[in-house]
Amino acid sequence: MLLAVDAGNTNVVFALVAEDGSIAARWRIATDPRRTADEYAVWLHQLLQLEGYAREDVSGVIIGTVVPRALHNLQVLASKYFRTEALVAGQGTVPWGIRLDVDEPQNVGADRALNAIAAHARHAGDLVVIDFGTATTFDVVDYDGAYKGGIIAPGINLSLDALVAAAAKLPRIAIEAPEDPTVIGRTTASQMLSGIYWGYVAMIEGLLARVKAEIGRPVTTIATGGLATLFQQHTRVFDAIEPDLTIQGLALLHQRRQQGL
Incomplete structure (x- = not known):
């Protein structure tokens, strides 16, 4: 099986991918560039056992990362504990x-390129991938699979952190989908939730409308990332929600590398 590792700014996601491309198990841990290969190994060993797998079941490792400092220890993890040289997307x-x-292809984040690869493999035509992570990104992929650029906005948790840090009397609230579509809050907490949640919905819908107008052709919109489902019930702009798009991109890259493509 393939161990696909997506090292993001907030979390590192490990996924076991079967030969048919299905994801057999996935785990996440907070991103910490100081975490050693040994620490990863102890944590992973226990989780593999809980799912009924062993280290010997892993025959390959591929890593995609937007945190360069985390890469070395993940590569050591692959070589020391899985006896394989990790491929780096x-x-x-x-x-x-x-x-x-784009004008600076060398600066395109690994997660965004991987999302583009997986989205194009799964959907035809022009695409917009919205990834809800530490940042909220909009990525445009044209009908032949080329990455055309996009938008970077602060993630919803990052926005809330900034608001709470800058305003002494505002409490920390949980981000959740409101129970009803009322925008006018009657308590401080409900007003904050309205501003954060409905403000984000308005941003998503507004930016997506502008992107579609610039493309000028029918567009399929794909949502991914841990918070994608949070907005599903209160907006109709998503054509598909695929939480594992980045992992699927890693699996596709590994498959193509094995096939010499």
Whole structure:
């Protein structure tokens, strides 16, 4: 089986991917560049056992990361505990395999390129991928699979953190979908939730409308990331929700590398 590792700014996601591309198990841990290969190994060993797997079941490792400092320890994890050299998405012998049609292709984040690869493999035509992570990103992929650019906005948790840190009397609230569509809050907490949640819905819908107008052709919108389902019930702009898009991109890259493509 393949161990796919998506190292993001907030969490590192480990997923076991079967030969047919299905995800057999997934785990996440807070991103900490100081975490050693040994610490990862102890944690993973226990989780593998709980799911009925052993280290020997892992025959390959591929890593995608937007945190360069985390890469070394993940590579050591692969070599020391899984007895394999990890492939690193977008580096060395593992090129993206898609055209990055932007002014600074070297600065495109691994997660965004991987999302583009997986989205194009699963959907036809022009695409917009909205990834709800530490940042909320909009990525435009054209009908032939080229990455055309996008938008970066603060993630919803980041926005809430900034608000609470800057306003002494505002409490920390949980981000959740409101029970009803009322926008005018009657308590401080409900007003904060309204501003954060409905403000985000308005941003998503407004930016997506502008993106579609610029593209000028029918567009399929795909939502991914841990918070994607949070907005599903109160907006109709998503054509598909695929929480594992980045992992699927890693699995596709590994498959193509194995096939020499």
